Amino acid sequence: MATKLPTPPRVGMVSLGCPKALVDSERILTKLRASGYDMSPDYAGADVVLVNTCGFLDSAKEESLEAIGEAIAENGRVVVTGCMGKEADVIRARFPDVLAITGPQQYEDVVAAVLEAAPPVANAYLDLVPEQGLKLTPRHYSYLKISEGCNHRCSFCIIPSIRGDLASRRPDAILREAEKLVAAGTRELLVISQDTSAYGVDIRHQPREWKGAEVRAHMTDLAGALGSLKTPEGDTPWVRLHYVYPYPHVDQIIPLMAEGLVLPYLDIPFQHASPKVLKAMRRPANEAKVLERLKNWRAQVPDIAVRSSFVVGFPGETEEDFQYLLSWLEEAQLDRVGAFRFEPVEGAAANDLPDPVPEEVKEERFRRVMDLTARISAEKLAAKVGTTIDVLIDTVDAVPPYAQYGEGNHAKHGGGVIETSHFDGHLDAPHSSHHHDVGATGRSKADAPEIDGEVHLRDAAGLKPGDFVKVLVEDSDVHDLYGVPA
Numbered sequence: 205m206a207t208k209l210p211t212p213p214r215v216g217m218v219s220l221g222c223p224k225a226l227v228d229s230e231r232i233l234t235k236l237r238a239s240g241y242d243m244s245p246d247y248a249g250a251d252v253v254l255v256n257t258c259g260f261l262d263s264a265k266e267e268s269l270e271a272i273g274e275a276i277a278e279n280g281r282v283v284v285t286g287c288m289g290k291e292a293d294v295i296r297a298r299f300p301d302v303l304a305i306t307g308p309q310q311y312e313d314v315v316a317a318v319l320e321a322a323p324p325v326a327n328a329y330l331d332l333v334p335e336q337g338l339k340l341t342p343r344h345y346s347y348l349k350i351s352e353g354c355n356h357r358c359s360f361c362i363i364p365s366i367r368g369d370l371a372s373r374r375p376d377a378i379l380r381e382a383e384k385l386v387a388a389g390t391r392e393l394l395v396i397s398q399d400t401s402a403y404g405v406d407i408r409h410q411p412r413e414w415k416g417a418e419v420r421a422h423m424t425d426l427a428g429a430l431g432s433l434k435t436p437e438g439d440t441p442w443v444r445l446h447y448v449y450p451y452p453h454v455d456q457i458i459p460l461m462a463e464g465l466v467l468p469y470l471d472i473p474f475q476h477a478s479p480k481v482l483k484a485m486r487r488p489a490n491e492a493k494v495l496e497r498l499k500n501w502r503a504q505v506p507d508i509a510v511r512s513s514f515v516v517g518f519p520g521e522t523e524e525d526f527q528y529l530l531s532w533l534e535e536a537q538l539d540r541v542g543a544f545r546f547e548p549v550e551g552a553a554a555n556d557l558p559d560p561v562p563e564e565v566k567e568e569r570f571r572r573v574m575d576l577t578a579r580i581s582a583e584k585l586a587a588k589v590g591t592t593i594d595v596l597i598d599t600v601d602a603v604p605p606y607a608q609y610g611e612g613n614h615a616k617h618g619g620g621v622i623e624t625s626h627f628d629g630h631l632d633a634p635h636s637s638h639h640h641d642v643g644a645t646g647r648s649k650a651d652a653p654e655i656d657g658e659v660h661l662r663d664a665a666g667l668k669p670g671d672f673v674k675v676l677v678e679d680s681d682v683h684d685l686y687g688v689p690a
């Protein structure tokens with residue numbers, strides 16, 4: 205029997221004003237199409253009418269008001285957006301029945317208003333974009349972007365000049381997206397931005413209602429609300445925070461980790477430790493107290509994993525500065541470290557700094573940092589052997605990856621940038637006398653996808669991507685763990 209398809213709701217659009225407003229209209233329509241709406245060429249066929257207004261001149265305002273009036277008279281269900289949205293009170297005074305009013309470029313607000321006025325019907329047969337939006341990652345983990353741009357001006361970075369200052373999304377819009385993702389199979393939410401700790405500063409941490417409670421546009425509120433979501437099986441999805449600058453309020457996140465709402469994982473891009481280099485980098489945070497705070501965090505959440513990245517060979521970095529970094533790293537005992545050799549990016553202020561570091565010196569410092577951090581990583585992972593950890597399964601293979609690694613292979617993984625796959629091409633004798641035919645690869649709470657290590661499992665029959673399993677750790681190397689479902 206043929207499947208009867210539900211009819212999608214239809215949106216009518218009246219677009220006034222300049223080419224900029226037209227581009228806005230197109231963007232809004234693209235989003236609405238992606239959310240499962242059809243367009244209506246007339247008032248009569250529309251479930252809701254969107255009027256994109258212009259407020260540049262008085263005559264344009266009048267034209268906008270007339271257009272709103274016409275839409276109300278012809279259809280009755282009207283959402284107003286665009287430049288005149290800034291004068292909501294004028295519109296409300298004349299047309300109290302308008303459903304919602306949003307300002308220019310508030311795409312999410314407009315889409316949210318339409319979603320409310322005429323809820324879409326999910327349709328797996330017709331929707332090009334699935335209900336949870338387009339994703340480039342596997343179904344079981346998703347990146348969740350909470351803001352664009354950045355208010356800092358680090359001298360090696362050109363992001364603010366390309367993306368502009370910090371522009372945070374509304375917390376309820378983020379939570380709605382996260383809820384959809386989790387309902388559609390996401391088991392791990394990776395919170396990203398240029399500066400996660402600064403989330404909401406630009407919108408004065410304005411609270412929004414979410415499930416009957418107020419959620420401020422603030423990292424702590426948002427993290428807590430994300431950690432309260434539930435998967436269809438009733439599990440708490442993993443919430444992993446990336447690009448967290450160590451502002452004082454990061455300390456408030458640690459109790460959420462202790463409660464299990466947020467993963468015990470912090471990705472803090474320190475970039476350097478020497479105060480002189482940090483100053484030349486114009487970095488936002490004062491690193492002086494960081495070692496003390498790290499200790500504090502570990503006292504509260506012993507299994508917290510801290511990842512960071514560092515730049516070596518920044519202009520003016522002396523051997524002394526570099527030594528400072530090495531001893532800082534030795535003391536900090538970070539779990540995961542990525543290192544980069546400084547490269548001048550076109551347009552970055554750092555390019556004009558004096559005393560560039562010669563390439564061979566950069567290379568040598570890079571090696572030294574990688575050797576040290578590889579040793580720390582190997583020691584930290586070795587300490588996990590014999591413990592039982594939580595693992596999220598990424599892939600299940602017919603040939604067990606576990607068997608590809610012979611005993612004593614560990615030294616071959618030494619040094620180098622952390623890579624996504626650590627298989628080094630050595631197909632040694634199987635690890636033991638077990639004859640398993642199914643292996644799996646997953647990640648522990650300490651491993652973000654693509655950038656950190658992995659957990660290789662033997663005897664993984666019956667597991668599938670997206671499963672949470674308890675794993676007994678049997679072995680380790682520089683980046684990865686090896687184990688068996690417990």
Ligand code: SF4
Pocket residue numbers: 354355356357358361362363364398399488
């Ligand atoms: S490196 Fe600095 S300027 Fe660039 S995005 Fe990060 S905090 Fe902002």
